[in-house]
Amino acid sequence: MNILYDARLDGELPDNDKQQVLATLSQALPGMTLLHREEDLRPFECDGLSAYRVLPMLVALPDTLDQVETLLKTCHSLGVPVVTRGAGTGLSGGALPLEQGVLLVMSRFKQILEVDPEARIARVQPGVRNLAISEAAAPYGLYYAPDPSSQIACSIGGNVAENAGGVHCLKYGLTVHNVLEVEVITIEGDRMTLGSEAFDSPGFDLLALFTGSEGMLGVVTEVTVKLLPKPETAKVLMASFDDVEKAGKAVGDIIAAGIIPGGLEMMDKLAIQAAEDFVKAGYPTDAEAILLCELDGVEADVDDDCDTVRRVLEATGATEIRQARDDAERAKFWAGRKNAFPAVGRMSPDYYCMDGTIPRRELPRVLKGIAALSEESGLPVANVFHAGDGNMHPLILFDANKPGELELAEEVGGKILELCVEAGGSITGEHGVGREKINQMCAQFQPDEITAFHAVKAAFDKHGLLNPGKNIPTLQRCAEFGAMHVHNNELPFPELPRF
Amino acid sequence: MTVTQQNDQDMAEALCERVRQAHRDKTPLKIVGGDTKAFYGHGVEGETLSTLEHRGIRYYDPVELIVSVRAGTPLTELEAALDAEGQMLGFEPPHFGDTATVGGTIATGLSGPRRPWAGAARDFVLGTRVMTCEGKELRFGGEVMKNVAGYDLSRLMTGAQGTLGLITEVSLKVLPKPGARHSLRLEMPLQEALEKLAEWGRQPLPLTAAAWHEGSLYLRLEGGPSSVAATRERLGGDDLDDTFWLELREQRLTFFSGDDSRPLWRLSLPNHTPELPLEGDTFYDWAGAQRWLRSSASVDAIRDVATRAGGHATCYTPCEEGGSIEPFTPLAPVVAKYHRNLKAELDPHGIFNPGRLYAEF
Ligand SMILES: Cc1cc2nc3c(=O)[nH]c(=O)nc-3n(C[C@H](O)[C@H](O)[C@H](O)COP(=O)(O)OP(=O)(O)OC[C@H]3O[C@@H](n4cnc5c(N)ncnc54)[C@H](O)[C@@H]3O)c2cc1C
Numbered sequence: 007m008n009i010l011y012d013a014r015l016d017g018e019l020p021d022n023d024k025q026q027v028l029a030t031l032s033q034a035l036p037g038m039t040l041l042h043r044e045e046d047l048r049p050f051e052c053d054g055l056s057a058y059r060v061l062p063m064l065v066a067l068p069d070t071l072d073q074v075e076t077l078l079k080t081c082h083s084l085g086v087p088v089v090t091r092g093a094g095t096g097l098s099g100g101a102l103p104l105e106q107g108v109l110l111v112m113s114r115f116k117q118i119l120e121v122d123p124e125a126r127i128a129r130v131q132p133g134v135r136n137l138a139i140s141e142a143a144a145p146y147g148l149y150y151a152p153d154p155s156s157q158i159a160c161s162i163g164g165n166v167a168e169n170a171g172g173v174h175c176l177k178y179g180l181t182v183h184n185v186l187e188v189e190v191i192t193i194e195g196d197r198m199t200l201g202s203e204a205f206d207s208p209g210f211d212l213l214a215l216f217t218g219s220e221g222m223l224g225v226v227t228e229v230t231v232k233l234l235p236k237p238e239t240a241k242v243l244m245a246s247f248d249d250v251e252k253a254g255k256a257v258g259d260i261i262a263a264g265i266i267p268g269g270l271e272m273m274d275k276l277a278i279q280a281a282e283d284f285v286k287a288g289y290p291t292d293a294e295a296i297l298l299c300e301l302d303g304v305e306a307d308v309d310d311d312c313d314t315v316r317r318v319l320e321a322t323g324a325t326e327i328r329q330a331r332d333d334a335e336r337a338k339f340w341a342g343r344k345n346a347f348p349a350v351g352r353m354s355p356d357y358y359c360m361d362g363t364i365p366r367r368e369l370p371r372v373l374k375g376i377a378a379l380s381e382e383s384g385l386p387v388a389n390v391f392h393a394g395d396g397n398m399h400p401l402i403l404f405d406a407n408k409p410g411e412l413e414l415a416e417e418v419g420g421k422i423l424e425l426c427v428e429a430g431g432s433i434t435g436e437h438g439v440g441r442e443k444i445n446q447m448c449a450q451f452q453p454d455e456i457t458a459f460h461a462v463k464a465a466f467d468k469h470g471l472l473n474p475g476k477n478i479p480t481l482q483r484c485a486e487f488g489a490m491h492v493h494n495n496e497l498p499f500p501e502l503p504r505f
Numbered sequence: 506m507t508v509t510q511q512n513d514q515d516m517a518e519a520l521c522e523r524v525r526q527a528h529r530d531k532t533p534l535k536i537v538g539g540d541t542k543a544f545y546g547h548g549v550e551g552e553t554l555s556t557l558e559h560r561g562i563r564y565y566d567p568v569e570l571i572v573s574v575r576a577g578t579p580l581t582e583l584e585a586a587l588d589a590e591g592q593m594l595g596f597e598p599p600h601f602g603d604t605a606t607v608g609g610t611i612a613t614g615l616s617g618p619r620r621p622w623a624g625a626a627r628d629f630v631l632g633t634r635v636m637t638c639e640g641k642e643l644r645f646g647g648e649v650m651k652n653v654a655g656y657d658l659s660r661l662m663t664g665a666q667g668t669l670g671l672i673t674e675v676s677l678k679v680l681p682k683p684g685a686r687h688s689l690r691l692e693m694p695l696q697e698a699l700e701k702l703a704e705w706g707r708q709p710l711p712l713t714a715a716a717w718h719e720g721s722l723y724l725r726l727e728g729g730p731s732s733v734a735a736t737r738e739r740l741g742g743d744d745l746d747d748t749f750w751l752e753l754r755e756q757r758l759t760f761f762s763g764d765d766s767r768p769l770w771r772l773s774l775p776n777h778t779p780e781l782p783l784e785g786d787t788f789y790d791w792a793g794a795q796r797w798l799r800s801s802a803s804v805d806a807i808r809d810v811a812t813r814a815g816g817h818a819t820c821y822t823p824c825e826e827g828g829s830i831e832p833f834t835p836l837a838p839v840v841a842k843y844h845r846n847l848k849a850e851l852d853p854h855g856i857f858n859p860g861r862l863y864a865e866f
Contacts, residue, residue, distance in 0.1 A: 176650065182660070196843075202773075203816075204773040209841075209844055212843065218657055235706070261568055304711060396651070432652035435652065452643070454643055459655050462658070
């Protein structure tokens, strides 16, 4: 698949003259950094999905919200598309630029505006790094719960836009559960406050609607997050299994025992080996799968829960159970998991990270399916999961320099996602649809559902100028893509013309 | 796993037909479940569309922590099914009557005493089936814990009070019931109680409810047996019957049920909001973030104080009984604009509960 913008399938984009746009914007925003020379644009040509690159027409780096507002209003009146970018760590091409569009980079908004330990909130600008919030809250014994593995680099604005998760979200929730209020600016330049420092607000839950909307509805310009007290203690158990299915079953059994672990992660053999080679986390490299189960809370409860989990793991046939002796070893256990992506990256010239979710009980079946796809294609697949919440990250290893391998990796990835949908799951648990999974949206949603999504988009951005071509496919795209995937002998979108 | 009851049935087809007809005729519909929350919002002029016959737990898997329930299912029936598996709805929704349905619970989006610690109704919504104005049943989200594909229409529907579509089914995350529970009462003046609550909020204490009224601080501890026992030891106080929280949630304490004729207000406020200069009697819930107020102060005065404090005020007393004509705090003009846009996009003929939230849509 070619994921670059395709006017035939994604809709015509306004064709503006670069020099004219540059002149108008420079005049409207004399003090703002506006990059236009190819060598200056180059660093912004891709996000974390680096296989795809497009040079934007212009890159805007505003320092003030007034500049953001003026920029959006001007682009709106000129009919110039705008793609917002945070830290550019997104893995689905959500911040992939458009040749005919302005890339609005929010990275200069780096201030932590307020940490209020009494109210347990932090108010920050959108370019603040996820980890920086927890660091600022640490002196008060507080932290910001969602912890994507990219937390040292990704921005809170990007987290809101993607509804980012992390290894602790089964217990502590995703971004949507931990954000109280956002300030946004729409493409028309309207400034709005959504949510509030109180637990709820009158009217529709636009805060929830904006969370995970991938920069399609507005630009996030300020974020107020909830801070939680640091758990008194956290302990990690690592269990080894000689069979992936047993590990999968153990996950369900732990939850069935009434325990919601702070983190419950699983890695398969290839991922274990990669992580061990990279960070020497002390993982058993002969195991077929390991589970990392973190229990946190009040000391006495955690000890009780550790005992319960240990019993469950023994009963499901774990071959070895180790408890991290101290915080240093606990950090080491987690380092392996948190560095799993780069670790796999060292094993192979390229890898392609998937993000499907499934009901947990389907884990064994989906794993078998993935193994079969791997064998069939000849591309190795390493599996790391947020097992507690059924969010899988299969990493497909390939070499982009070998002709056809990238396409093959994409094809395998697409099939894995369809497997997830068939199992009752979703094509994305936390990385977002972006540009990458635009076709798979057609597998997950019916045309009427897609139409409802377009209606929501139209309520905020009538002319489709914010991040066009991302997140929600056109029905034309689905008609064409769907023609290749006939489910149950039913032709999807029969009412639409074929191309 | 499914939990079937004798009168379970899927009436989606019939509901579709009704909605389609209404859309064609441009006749407004008044969506009604158990009719327990009619007081919450404006009265709706329209043909009654009952969800009661579309009922039943369609899917429940305790191991997945997920349940999918048709809108007309009685809330008590859902809670009983969860209870049988040692699980519960984390947001502890108020029923306000025996006939409350799951659909109405999600459409109003109300949450009980556990809300500040566990999350609100919207936090537990994983997916919905929603009937559009054209009578098409759409599916958003689903029976998985994480799903960020497409816009989060399920959470948008939660609390929208049926003004954007008819919720026909919801999928919810459920939680295991805590291993231990203890409720207690401490004598404490308001100022000290608010300070204590802020202090405890920064500590990993197993608190799951905190209320204050007339010199008494009421607390609920839930968690593992060890931590509940230790915290109980530490805090002391008198034992309190756990049903206190049920009575509070259902507004059956004398504060609510007495013969006080002043309107009842709900103030939703930031954590750690001090005592507010408002005339009347205040009952503090949610560690002070939700306050019930019996007051004859003017609507403007109450809203003004709540807004200045960073929150908002909702009138629970219907207009006919002396409450505010605008039950909900008016929206900022620019926010109202996007509300109107959404309504116009999703329900152009205004057939779904017109005016229930705000008169203009
Ligand atoms: C090694 C690695 C590990 C990762 N692990 C995780 C993980 O565990 N969990 C997880 O959820 N994600 C993970 N990610 C993905 C990524 O870090 C997250 O999606 C993150 O939220 C993106 O933030 P960002 O600031 O980099 O956004 P960008 O990549 O810049 O943008 C992402 C999207 O958000 C939009 N956007 C950005 N800022 C704004 C704004 N201010 N207003 C409106 N829209 C905006 C963009 O238009 C784009 O659609 C990982 C990525 C990497 C590279």
